[in-house]
Amino acid sequence: xxxxxxxxxxxxxxRHQPQEEGLRKSVVGAVFAIVVQLTSLAxxxxxxxxxxxxxxxxxxxxxxxxxxxxxxxxAPITVTVAVFSNNATVPFFDxxxxxGEPRTLAAGESCxxxxxxxxxxxxxxxxxASNVRNLRGRFEVEENFNTINATDLR
Numbered sequence: 001x002x003x004x005x006x007x008x009x010x011x012x013x014x015r016h017q018p019q020e021e022g023l024r025k026s027v028v029g030a031v032f033a034i035v036v037q038l039t040s041l042a043x044x045x046x047x048x049x050x051x052x053x054x055x056x057x058x059x060x061x062x063x064x065x066x067x068x069x070x071x072x073x074x075a076p077i078t079v080t081v082a083v084f085s086n087n088a089t090v091p092f093f094d095x096x097x098x099x100g101e102p103r104t105l106a107a108g109e110s111c112x113x114x115x116x117x118x119x120x121x122x123x124x125x126x127x128x129a130s131n132v133r134n135l136r137g138r139f140e141v142e143e144n145f146n147t148i149n150a151t152d153l154r
Contacts, residue, residue, distance in 0.1 A: 045132040047153035049139035051122040054085075055148075063117040064142040065089065067125035069096060069153075071105040073134025078104045080128045081111065083139075087118035117141065127153060 054063045065083045081096035083089055096103050096111035103111055117123045125139035137153030 048126040051124040065123035070110040083115040089115035
């Protein structure tokens, strides 16, 4: 008699199986989405400076944003360096991408890029590479080529 009642009601496992199956699909979907996101991050890494303010309408002064990058590792690494602002910058001197292409820095080598910065604004710098573990960087705001503010890239 007990067996017939259990068969009529279904086992506990049978009653919860549709819910468990739906939960399994949700978990598998979430894990897949996380893995896809992590693999897209593996393609490139980035160091960025904090934004630094420029002077308020400095007459007869030039404001420059200088981004310096060092490869402190033992292997060469290809870098893409950008100086940016909330207003337009004007490129002045660039040893990181002189021909417009990313540059490969040999072990111990460095590069820099300088842009004229707008007044009453801010500026920042970023470097993108496949791995930034052995890269160091510094962004400086200069007035007439004298540093007035600086920060390290993180």
